[in-house]
Amino acid sequence: MNTNTREGCISEVTIREIEAKSILRKHRKIDSWFISHYGMNLYRGCLHNCVYCDGRSETYHVDGEFGENVAVKINAIEVLRHELNPKGKRAPLKRSFIMMGGGVGDSYQPVEKKYELTRKTLRLLYEHKFPVHILTKSTLVERDLDILRKINEQNRAIVSFSFSSVDDGISSIFEPGVPSPSERLRTLAFFKKEGIACGMFLLPVIPFLTDTSELMEETVKQARNVGVDFTIFGGMTLKEGRQSDYFFDVLKKRYPELLAEYRNIYGGNGWGQATGEYYNSINSKFNAIAEKYEMPKRIPPALYTDILWENDLVIVILEHIDYLLKLEGKPSPFGYAAYSISKLKEPLSTMKRELRKLRGVGKTTENIIIEILETGRSSYYEKLLLG
Numbered sequence: 001m002n003t004n005t006r007e008g009c010i011s012e013v014t015i016r017e018i019e020a021k022s023i024l025r026k027h028r029k030i031d032s033w034f035i036s037h038y039g040m041n042l043y044r045g046c047l048h049n050c051v052y053c054d055g056r057s058e059t060y061h062v063d064g065e066f067g068e069n070v071a072v073k074i075n076a077i078e079v080l081r082h083e084l085n086p087k088g089k090r091a092p093l094k095r096s097f098i099m100m101g102g103g104v105g106d107s108y109q110p111v112e113k114k115y116e117l118t119r120k121t122l123r124l125l126y127e128h129k130f131p132v133h134i135l136t137k138s139t140l141v142e143r144d145l146d147i148l149r150k151i152n153e154q155n156r157a158i159v160s161f162s163f164s165s166v167d168d169g170i171s172s173i174f175e176p177g178v179p180s181p182s183e184r185l186r187t188l189a190f191f192k193k194e195g196i197a198c199g200m201f202l203l204p205v206i207p208f209l210t211d212t213s214e215l216m217e218e219t220v221k222q223a224r225n226v227g228v229d230f231t232i233f234g235g236m237t238l239k240e241g242r243q244s245d246y247f248f249d250v251l252k253k254r255y256p257e258l259l260a261e262y263r264n265i266y267g268g269n270g271w272g273q274a275t276g277e278y279y280n281s282i283n284s285k286f287n288a289i290a291e292k293y294e295m296p297k298r299i300p301p302a303l304y305t306d307i308l309w310e311n312d313l314v315i316v317i318l319e320h321i322d323y324l325l326k327l328e329g330k331p332s333p334f335g336y337a338a339y340s341i342s343k344l345k346e347p348l349s350t351m352k353r354e355l356r357k358l359r360g361v362g363k364t365t366e367n368i369i370i371e372i373l374e375t376g377r378s379s380y381y382e383k384l385l386l387g
């Protein structure tokens, strides 16, 4: 099979069909970025071949040449049908969005046209009445409007797109296998017109290229113009090994003048993090821009309050508060409180008088938890979310 990239080169790709033992990947604690307990990878490897993709890192054990080889979980629907079947399970699956995307392969990469595993999965999730959150870089998601509309009417669907910026030229170098940012924005506008909630993951911004105030502002502005419901922001990690080697090869060819600056911020820690100073600087730029455009920096509660179990709702809101305070450079005990609550089996509403016994829960946190339990909202959080 051949694949065309936006830069015009053609590379050989290999598709391998494999049998999966399991499909749903369960998070121990609800993931407050995506409002999800479960994720999945129907494909391993990604023909979109983004230069910065961390799925390329050895950490994720994707076999073969990332960007050219894809393993297709050919029995995915059968396995998933079994996993979603409530019969024979000790505990039912937890209520939350099922996350499709991220990980080690885009659910709408080119092989999806042939195998339709994502489409079949959506049908199954509809049958089982699960809300769905899709994160992709491919406009192929428009094909599934019919089923996403049904899921949205029954529960809720969110369609999110990831961007490193809205600059089509930079994207063609670092995201060679996907539709341009302009096309992705058009697809977001298309889903918004259909009444489906949409998000932008401005993730990752590429250091010294798409992390400038001007370009970040233009990106958030265009997100606002198409009506996205939130923008989630993050910087780039570069893990040593395949991910970092591949990225630096491209950088050397296209932007050799930036190499020294990259070496300064990526110091070679195991998780590929840049320096704290660098992340602080881009976070505060993003924070100011998001506030200027009144852009929610996390998924707004109106999209999930009615979906989650009470403890999960509290965890998500506390983690969002934690993130928003840290974005402003302020200390926060809320993340620790959320972690303590994630260990509980009993509903928080049955232990309202004992909340202070939980690690990390002081007077302020206790008040916030009680307000959430009684009203489903936190006024403190809502103020923080928009700045």
Ligand code: SF4
Pocket: 046, 047, 048, 049, 050, 053, 054, 055, 102, 103, 104, 105, 106, 137
């Ligand atoms: S679309 Fe996502 S999974 Fe695919 S290469 Fe790009 S970043 Fe990686």
